[in-house]
Amino acid sequence: MMQQICNSNNADLCKQILASAATVYRPITLRELASLVELPEDMAYDLESIQEIVSLCGSFLTIREDTVYFVHQSAKDFLIAKASKEVFPSGREYIHRNTFSRSLQVLSRTLQRDIYRLDAVGYPTEQIEQLDLDSDPLLTSRYSCVYWVDHLCDSGPVSLASSADNMQDGGAISMFLKEKYLYWLEALGLCKSMSKGVVSMAKLEELMQGRADAALAELVQDASRFIMYHKGAVESSPLQAYMSALLFSPTCSLIRRLLGMKSQIGSRSSQL
Numbered sequence: 001m002m003q004q005i006c007n008s009n010n011a012d013l014c015k016q017i018l019a020s021a022a023t024v025y026r027p028i029t030l031r032e033l034a035s036l037v038e039l040p041e042d043m044a045y046d047l048e049s050i051q052e053i054v055s056l057c058g059s060f061l062t063i064r065e066d067t068v069y070f071v072h073q074s075a076k077d078f079l080i081a082k083a084s085k086e087v088f089p090s091g092r093e094y095i096h097r098n099t100f101s102r103s104l105q106v107l108s109r110t111l112q113r114d115i116y117r118l119d120a121v122g123y124p125t126e127q128i129e130q131l132d133l134d135s136d137p138l139l140t141s142r143y144s145c146v147y148w149v150d151h152l153c154d155s156g157p158v159s160l161a162s163s164a165d166n167m168q169d170g171g172a173i174s175m176f177l178k179e180k181y182l183y184w185l186e187a188l189g190l191c192k193s194m195s196k197g198v199v200s201m202a203k204l205e206e207l208m209q210g211r212a213d214a215a216l217a218e219l220v221q222d223a224s225r226f227i228m229y230h231k232g233a234v235e236s237s238p239l240q241a242y243m244s245a246l247l248f249s250p251t252c253s254l255i256r257r258l259l260g261m262k263s264q265i266g267s268r269s270s271q272l
Contacts, residue, residue: 001059002083013039014057017068019087021061022079023095025147027069030054032143035106036099066133093156100151103144104172110141111183114239116190121239125189128238138187145187149200153207167208169215177223182241182259185227189238194231201227222254 005014016037021028028036030050043049054061054068060075061068070076079087088095115137116128133139152166152173165171176184188197201224208217227234230245249256 002086004059005057006086008056010053010056013037013053015087017054018057018060018079019092019095020099021068021070022076022087023092023099023151024143025150026143027067028143029067029139030063031066031140033068035140035144036102038102091156093154096151097155100148100155101172103148103151104176106141106144107148107184107187108176108180110137111145111180111187113183113186113242115183115187116238118239121243122237123239124237125192125235128190138190141187142191145184145191146193146196146200149204153203167212167216169213169219171216173204174216174219177219177255178258181223181226181255182245185230185234185241185245186238189234189241192235194227194235198228198231219254226253226255 005011005018008014017033020033020037024036030047033054034044034047034050039050043053051063054063058071060070060079062071063069080092084092116131118128138145166173168174185194185197188194201220205217205220205224208220212220226245226249229249230241233240233244246256246260251257
């Protein structure tokens with residue numbers, strides 16, 4: 001079955017999809033898969049074409065309700081243990097690093113203030129209606145929102161060393177925290193994943209120790225404290241990330257200093 005895939009005209013793409021499916025921490029939707037795998041430009045937004053490629057991996061993968069699953073745990077185990085040279089030619093750590101990188105890209109591209117257009121700052125989470133597939137702006141980024149830190153941590157010391165720019169002030173992580181951190185907290189609240197966000201920031205803070213430069217390590221530490229202290233407020237009302245979370249943070253907080261003014265500007269813009 002693996003040989004048939006390797007001999008097909010879409011072998012590289014099939015192997016990318018198998019590698020991604022074997023590496024993610026939960027089954028992903030077709031739209032999430034499209035954001036994590038490097039697809040041809042004419043296929044990136046064509047769900048039927050993506051589904052057709054996944055079907056070529058039918059010996060290993062199946063699609064149920066728009067979500068990609070392994071046909072059996074043994075299929076995943078086989079890819080990892082017996083077919084790793086074909087599916088992970090550069091190692092599983094490389095797939096983790098690539099997934100981390102693409103996750104930050106999709107989050108930076110899609111996250112924005114009040115992404116569900118709730119308008120009211122105190123709008124409670126339990127009253128937010130589930131949007132349908134065609135209108136949910138978080139549909140492609142839910143997986144990335146919850147798991148981007150995990151993929152960074154599992155990319156291994158070699159991968160981390162080879163992408164040292166991520167560990168510097170001004171690198172991808174630094175820019176994401178400085179520009180999108182509050183948007184990310186809002187999205188975590190909407191995804192009901194604030195607890196996972198707290199754990200992720202604690203893992204990121206630990207990862208930065210001894211690897212990141214001092215400025216980034218300090219920023220991550222402050223961001224970790226920020227989400228831990230304001231988890232409850234954002235969990236109850238996601239838009240509180242821009243109000244009470246900033247208001248009740250110490251004036252010396254880096255997140256408050258970096259994003260407080262942007263939040264005020266964003267609030268005035270939305271009112272206009």
